[in-house]
Amino acid sequence: MEIIWLAILAALLIGYFALEGFDIGLGMLLPALARARERAGEPGTRQDQRDHLVAAMAPFVLANEVWLVAVAGTLLGVYPVLDGRLFDGLYPVVVLLVTSWILRDAGLWFRRRMDGGAWRAFWDAVLCAGSWGLALSWGVALASVVRGLPGQPFDLAGLLYGLVVAAVLAAHGRAFAAWRLSGPRETGRGGRRLALTAALAVLPVAVPLAVAAPSLLDHTVSSGTLNVLSIITLPVLPILVVAQVWVWRTFTPGRGVIGTGAARVPSFF
Amino acid sequence: MDVLDLARLQFAVTGSLHFLFVVLTLGLAPLVAIMQTRSLLSGKPVFERMTRFWGQIYVINYAVGVFTGLVMEFQFGLNWSGLSHFAGDVFGAPLAMETLVAFFLESTFLGLWIFGWNRLPKRLHLACIWLVALTAYASAFFIMVANSFLQHPAGAVLREGRLVLTDFGALLSNPSLVAAFPHVVGAGLFAGGTVLTGASAYKLFRRTADQEFFRRSLRTGVMWGSIGVLLAVASGYLQLGVVNDIQPGKFDTQLAGQALSNMRLVGELCQLVFPFILAPLLIRNLLARWRWIHPLLMLLTPLPFIAAALGWLAREAGRQPWVVYGELDVAHAMSPGLTYQNVLVSFVAFAGVLGLLALVDYLLIARAVRRGPGQVALGAPAPADPTPSPALAL
Numbered sequence: 001m002e003i004i005w006l007a008i009l010a011a012l013l014i015g016y017f018a019l020e021g022f023d024i025g026l027g028m029l030l031p032a033l034a035r036a037r038e039r040a041g042e043p044g045t046r047q048d049q050r051d052h053l054v055a056a057m058a059p060f061v062l063a064n065e066v067w068l069v070a071v072a073g074t075l076l077g078v079y080p081v082l083d084g085r086l087f088d089g090l091y092p093v094v095v096l097l098v099t100s101w102i103l104r105d106a107g108l109w110f111r112r113r114m115d116g117g118a119w120r121a122f123w124d125a126v127l128c129a130g131s132w133g134l135a136l137s138w139g140v141a142l143a144s145v146v147r148g149l150p151g152q153p154f155d156l157a158g159l160l161y162g163l164v165v166a167a168v169l170a171a172h173g174r175a176f177a178a179w180r181l182s183g184p185r186e187t188g189r190g191g192r193r194l195a196l197t198a199a200l201a202v203l204p205v206a207v208p209l210a211v212a213a214p215s216l217l218d219h220t221v222s223s224g225t226l227n228v229l230s231i232i233t234l235p236v237l238p239i240l241v242v243a244q245v246w247v248w249r250t251f252t253p254g255r256g257v258i259g260t261g262a263a264r265v266p267s268f269f
Numbered sequence: 270m271d272v273l274d275l276a277r278l279q280f281a282v283t284g285s286l287h288f289l290f291v292v293l294t295l296g297l298a299p300l301v302a303i304m305q306t307r308s309l310l311s312g313k314p315v316f317e318r319m320t321r322f323w324g325q326i327y328v329i330n331y332a333v334g335v336f337t338g339l340v341m342e343f344q345f346g347l348n349w350s351g352l353s354h355f356a357g358d359v360f361g362a363p364l365a366m367e368t369l370v371a372f373f374l375e376s377t378f379l380g381l382w383i384f385g386w387n388r389l390p391k392r393l394h395l396a397c398i399w400l401v402a403l404t405a406y407a408s409a410f411f412i413m414v415a416n417s418f419l420q421h422p423a424g425a426v427l428r429e430g431r432l433v434l435t436d437f438g439a440l441l442s443n444p445s446l447v448a449a450f451p452h453v454v455g456a457g458l459f460a461g462g463t464v465l466t467g468a469s470a471y472k473l474f475r476r477t478a479d480q481e482f483f484r485r486s487l488r489t490g491v492m493w494g495s496i497g498v499l500l501a502v503a504s505g506y507l508q509l510g511v512v513n514d515i516q517p518g519k520f521d522t523q524l525a526g527q528a529l530s531n532m533r534l535v536g537e538l539c540q541l542v543f544p545f546i547l548a549p550l551l552i553r554n555l556l557a558r559w560r561w562i563h564p565l566l567m568l569l570t571p572l573p574f575i576a577a578a579l580g581w582l583a584r585e586a587g588r589q590p591w592v593v594y595g596e597l598d599v600a601h602a603m604s605p606g607l608t609y610q611n612v613l614v615s616f617v618a619f620a621g622v623l624g625l626l627a628l629v630d631y632l633l634i635a636r637a638v639r640r641g642p643g644q645v646a647l648g649a650p651a652p653a654d655p656t657p658s659p660a661l662a663l
Contacts, residue, residue: 058384059380061380063377063381066377069376070372070373074369075346076345076357076361076364077361077365080361081353081354083345083346083350083361084350084357087346088605088606091347091611092611095347095618095619098339099619102626106626109332110332110629113636221361228434229365229366232366233370240373243377244377250389266649266651
C-alpha cells in the first residue's frame with residue numbers, strides 16, 4: 001500500500017509538470033510569442049495575439065493546476081510528518097511559489113473582466129511575471145530537495161536549476177501553442193512534438209522524486225489511516241482520469257462543433 | 270506581537286477571506302445548476318440568460334475562493350507543522366480526500382463547464398454544473414470533517430505522543446460535525462439567495478429593461494434565502510446544545526461570546542425577514558413591484574457574509590488556546606523553526622495579495638451586476654462569420 005501511494009504522489013507530480021508545465025511556459029513566453037505572431041503577419045494587434053495565446057491554454061488551466069493541489073493534499077494526508085519538514089526547509093521558496101501561482105491565476109481570471117487595453121495589458125504582465133515566478137521557484141525548490149534541504153535554498157545551484165526548469169517549461173509552452181493554434185493538417189506533427197516536450201518537462205522533477213523516494217516510504221502515515229484513505233480515494237481515481245480525458249477530447253483541435261482554431265471560440269479567460 | 274500571534278493573525282485573515290468567498294460559491298453553484306436545468310427543460314431563453322448572468326457572478330467569486338484556498342492548504346505545512354506532526358495521522362486524511370475526491374473533480378468539471386459552452390452537448394454541459402455543485406459540497410463536507418476533528422478529536426487515541434486514527438466512522442459521525450455541516454450548507458444557500466435578492470432589487474430599482482429576468486431572479490433569491498436561513502438557524506440551535514456537551518464554556522471568552530451573539534442577532538433578524546415578510550410578498554410579484562422596498566433589500570446583501578464571518582470567528586476563537594481541543598495548544602502546533610521574519614514575509618505576501626485581489630474581485634462582481642445580462646462573457650456564442658485562423662508561425 002505504501003508503494004501505491006508513492007506511485008500516486010509521483011504520478012500527480014509528473015502529471016503536474018507534463019500538463020501545467022505548458023501553461024506556465026506559455027505564460028512566460030506570452031509577450032515573446034505575441035510579438036512573433038505579429039511579425040509573422042497574423043491579423044490583429046499585439047493584444048489580439050496575446051488573447052489568442054491565452055485562449056489556447058484557457059480550457060486546460062483549471063484541469064491542469066489542480067494536479068498540484070492534489071500533490072499538496074497527498075503530502076498532508078500520506079506524509080504529514082515529512083510535509084512539515086519539507087515546508088520548513090523551503091519556507092521562502094514555497095511562499096514565492098504560492099504567491100506566483102495566485103498572481104498567475106489572477107491574471108487569467110481578471111484579464112477580460114474589464115474593457116480597455118491598459119487593464120488587460122496589466123493582467124497579462126501579471127500573468128507573465130507569475131509564470132516566471134512559478135518556474136523559477138520550482139527549480140529552486142527541486143534543487144533544494146535533491147541536496148537534502150540545505151539552509152539557504154536561493155544559492156547559485158538553486159538559481160541555475162531554476163533556469164533549467166524555466167527553459168524546459170518554456171519549450172513545452174511553445175510546443176503547446178504551436179500545436180493548439182495550428183491548422184488541422186499540422187496537428188499530428190505538433191502533437192508528437194508536444195509529447196516530446198512533455199517528457200522533457202517532467203525530467204527536472206523525476207530526479208528529486210527518485211532521491212526523496214526512500215525517505216517518503218519511511219515516513220508514510222500509519223497503515224490504519226492509509227487503508228481508510230485507500231478505501232475512500234482509490235475507487236474515485238478512475239473518475240479523475242476520465243474527467244481529464246474528457247477535457248482533452250473536448251478541447252483538442254479539430255474536435256468539437258465550432259471549428260479548428262482555438263482563436264475562433266470566444267474565451268472566458 | 271510575537272511570532273505566534275502573527276502566524277495566528279495570518280491564518281485568521283486568510284481563513285476569513287476564504288470563507289467569505291466559499292460561502293457564496295456554495296450558495297450559487299446549486300442555484301445556477303437549477304437555472305440551467307430549467308433552461309433545458311422549458312427551453313425558455315430567460316433561463317439561459319439567467320444561467321449565464323448568475324453563472325458569471327459565480328465564477329468571478331469562485332476565483333478568489335480558490336486563491337485563498339491554496340494559501341490555506343499550504344499554510345498548514347508552512348506555519349503549523351506541529352499540528353501535522355501531532356495529529357497528521359488523523360487530520361491529514363480528510364484534507365487529502367478533499368483534494369483528491371472533491372476539488373480535483375470540481376476544478377476539472379468547472380473548466381469543462383466554462384469553456385465547454387456551445388461546444389459540449391447540452392445535457393453533458395448541464396451535467397458538468399451539477400457535478401461542480403456536488404463536488405463543491407463534498408469539498409465542504411471533508412473540510413468540515415477535518416475542522417470538527419479539531420473541535421472534538423473523536424476517533425483517535427494518543428499513542429507515543431501522537432494522535433492515531435482508530436475509528437474513521439467516529440470521525441464522520443463527530444457530534445461537532447453533524448449539526449455544523451447543515452449549518453454551513455444553510456449559510457451558503459442563504460448567502461446565494463441574498464445576493465440574488467440584493468442584486469435583483471438593485472436592477473429593478475434602476476428600472477432595468479430586463480423586468481422578467483430580475484423578477485424571476487428576485488423570486489429565486491427570496492425563496493432560497495428563506496430556505497437557507499431557516500436551515501442555518503435551526504441547525505445553529507441544534508449545535509449550541511452539542512457544543513455545551515463537548516466544549517463547555519466555549520463561548521465564555523469575550524471575543525467568541527460577542528461573535529456568537531452578533532451572529533445570532535443577524536441570523537434571527539433574517540430568519541424573520543426572509544421567510545415571514547419577504548416570501549409572502551412574492552405573491553402577485555408585490556416585492557418586485559414595490560420600488561420603495563428595493564433599497565432595503567439591497568441593504569440586506571452583506572448580512573449573510575457578516576453572519577458567516579462572525580460564526581466562523583465564534584467557532585474558531587472559542588477553541589482557543591487549543592488547536593486540537595484538549596490535546597494540542599496553538600504554541601505547540603506552530604512549526605518549531607518558525608522565525609518572525611519568515612512569518613512576516615508570508616503575511617505580507619499572502620494577506621496583502623489576497624486582500625487586494627478580494628477587493629478587485631468584489632468590484633468586478635459589482636460591475637458585472639451593474640452591466641446586467643446584456644453583456645456576459647460566460648457562454649457567449651461564437652461570432653456569426655468566423656474567419657479561418659491560419660497556422661501559427663513561430
